[in-house]
Amino acid sequence: MGLLIRSPANPAYGELFSKIQEWTDAYGLELVTVAPTYYRGAADELSALRRLVSMRVGAILVSTGVIRTEELKQFLPVLPIVTVGRPESDPEVYGISYDEANHATQVARAVYGCGHRKVAVVSPPTENSLAEHLRGVRTAEVLRDLGCEVFAVDANAFGTSKDGAGAVIDLVQHQSVTAAVFSNDLRSVEFLTQARKIGIEAPRDLSVVGLDGLLPGLELMGLASLTLPVDVVARRAVEVISQMLNDRESVQVRHELYSGELHPGASLGVVPRM
Template identity: 35%
Template sequence: MGRSRPPTMQDVARAAGVSRSTVSRVFQNGGEKVSPDAQIRIHEAARAMGYVHNLVASGLAARSNRQLGLLIRDATNPAYGHLHAEMHRAVLAAERTLVSVTAHRHDYGGTEIEGLHRLMGLRVAGVFVGTGVTAAEDLAETVTGIPMMIVGRPNSHPRIESVSYDEKAHGRDMAEQIAAAGHRRVVVLEAPVLYSRVFDLRMRSLVDRCTELGVSAVPVDLLPVEQGVGRALDVAREERAGCIVCPVDYVALELLRAAAQRGLRVPEDVSTVGFDGLGDGLDLIGLATMQLPVRQVVRDAVVRMEELLEGADLPVRHSLHTGTFLPGRSLGPPPAGHNC
């Protein structure tokens, strides 16, 4: 028999085997003084029954139809910082307000789901998800009843809209730039898909295109980053590979630091490239990178969200925008004796 009323906090408490006050501490005080095991049981019970905690008074909730939510990854990463700023600007231009929740960059999905629950508790009209970690299947189970859109990450889930960067194209384009510079052997820094689905997609696309172009790619574990860049430099020397491919610019900067500490010149001794192209001063450093089309993606996303909020029965759409390669002195020809 179907439920005749929305689930309550007491229902969640009963299903999780805890008190109502414990459930309240989880949803209102961030789980203070609640064991991790109890928090997991509470969140699982809430998700199973479709419970969404209302964090605001009914008067504010009635006005929240002008509010949109944004779940964003750690804004210290320039890609997410730019996305955050552009989203605020575009939503304001649409005469709406944006409520954002930030997840830590080293979290693997737990706080992202909690952040979505917080946004839904604020009764936002729609949600943008700007993160490269939580799987689309988990997002689809978490957000129901309001429009949700993945922004900045390629997605093919049949129930979730997305406006994203074309990371497959970015990986292919970078491989072509590396081959055009004369490289036939490269080192590729790779991370688990759980760490970043975007990194994984970029690198797989790049390696596939390298293979087509006759460029051999030697994989090296990225994590932890400080050790990964050192391993990459060691392998590049051992394999006589003239270029190290980094999945993101902040890793390329760590590699430049590690190379300088070893007395290696870039690109005379080894070349390197990155992805994102959004950090201040990259032009002064001369890093060759692929710049993300953040503004275009955000504008498209906000326009599409307005269409979805109008209530039209629209088919799910997945849009992709391709960025631009920014040449830099960090990508040069292979050193003499390499590619042999």
């Protein structure tokens, strides 16, 4: 079985890779993994898929939010493909993913519940990460529906978590926002690191929430985050691909979604007086 996965340097992908490996072993399968360099885009991932096919793997799991489904579909006549941990809507491609809409809703309601009405939302475009983009868009939608003023911050630089931190710092310094939601925890930590250097602290000056919940020491840092259900997604992915290897025609294409749980940390506080 082949696995195309984004850089395991990101804890969310590193944990997913580890769990897929565990479940692959449990099902008696052999895993061949390709992880393109973290700063390369869809073209490099497409080349990686071709390498996996040339190695004659029996099926492929795709766990990256960069390469488009249209690019994946060209391989379907050759072997089964299941996307893992990324949003999927194509009726021809089996997808097992996190319920990003639910996650964004949980985060938005938690921020609103703490009294915040002016919120920065940091997320990348779809070409950088489809999952993170959807998290940001949905979070902003829910916040607006609740009556909040949303400041959308684009993180356009590919392969870095630093992008967007400066823009949020500017918003804090101008007292434009009382909270910021980041599309993953690495972005949250990078912001907090930069902010602390100039005397901005969470939650004193700004409440901060991330997504992933997989960074080591998250509780010690006190970072509020939503933990992704990585183990169940990895298990289901290996179960489905195993069924496809045994009898592909018996497996009906579905799009499975699994929800994680928000863990409020010290970085999410009630709205400060402005």
